Amino acid sequence: MKYLRLLLIAATSSCLALNSAAALSGDRCETAAARRQLEQLYVDDQASRVAGSNAVDLDSQNQAALSRIVKACGWPGRSVFGKRATMGAFLVLQHADLAMQRTFLPLVRRAHRDNELPAETLPLLEDRILVREGKPQRYGTQVDASGWPLPVEDPENLDRRRLAVGLTIYAEYWAMARERTGQDPAYIPFWWLLDEH
Structure with a gap:
């Protein structure tokens, strides 16, 4: 069962990468397609954590997808994209490398200030960055x-x-x-x- 779940995650991730072009037409944001992609990123991220798999490859694919969406659409706030899609974006960032977290932190701060993210998200990201930097x-x-x-x-x-x-x-x-x-x-x-x- 565990391996079937991992296989489904891998297949979904491959489809997600192929559908990334559908979410973005050049640098133009296609909100509905981006929302669906972010919602799938949420599902894939959580499934990979529950399955106990090594999620490094999936995290890398998800980071690339999020970068493309943010480039075209800006940070996906919940008023436009919905809470699940916004949390999908946040999860990808929370599991991203430190450089990406630092780069996107100002966008997350702005979204948090504008009530486009749940209250818990900014402190989670700021603490994650501090800990990764070896700070309290x-x-x-x-x-x-x-x-x-x-x-x-x-x-x-x-x-x-x-x-x-x-x-x-x-x-x-x-x-x-x-x-x-x-x-x-x-x-x-x-x-x-x-x-x-």
């Missing part, structure tokens, strides 16, 4: 492989920073995550951000 995170969104939170700058003011960007206080986040999923935040599937909470 600001919002406490990143954990190590065993599920323990990675170092946080100025822990005494963590909840103040979290509240300022629309996150719940840290202890409440952990409790809510456990209640909702039965798991620690390190293992929460990303679809949780799609639900209203």
Whole structure:
């Protein structure tokens, strides 16, 4: 079953790469096609994580697709593309290499400011970048492989920073995550951000 799922992901990704031209006519944005592609990126990304496969090749393909869409359409905000497509774009970026994350960070900040992304997204990306740079995170969104939170700058003011960007206080986040999923935040599937909470 696991291998069938991986085969389906690979086949879908190949079709997605072929359909990338349909989403973009030259540098002109075709919103409906781009939306469908981003929604499929969301599905593929999450399926590859659940299957436990090595998602490096898929991540690389997804990054190329996202770069083409952003070049033609700008950052895909939820008011035009819908929440699932926007989260597809965000997931690709969250799993992208550090250089791409740094490049797209200003676009994500602008989209976050304009309420085109859920509140959780910007802190997730900023913390991911900081951790990858070997620095303490600001919002406490990143954990190590065993599920323990990675170092946080100025822990005494963590909840103040979290509240300022629309996150719940840290202890409440952990409790809510456990209640909702039965798991620690390190293992929460990303679809949780799609639900209203």
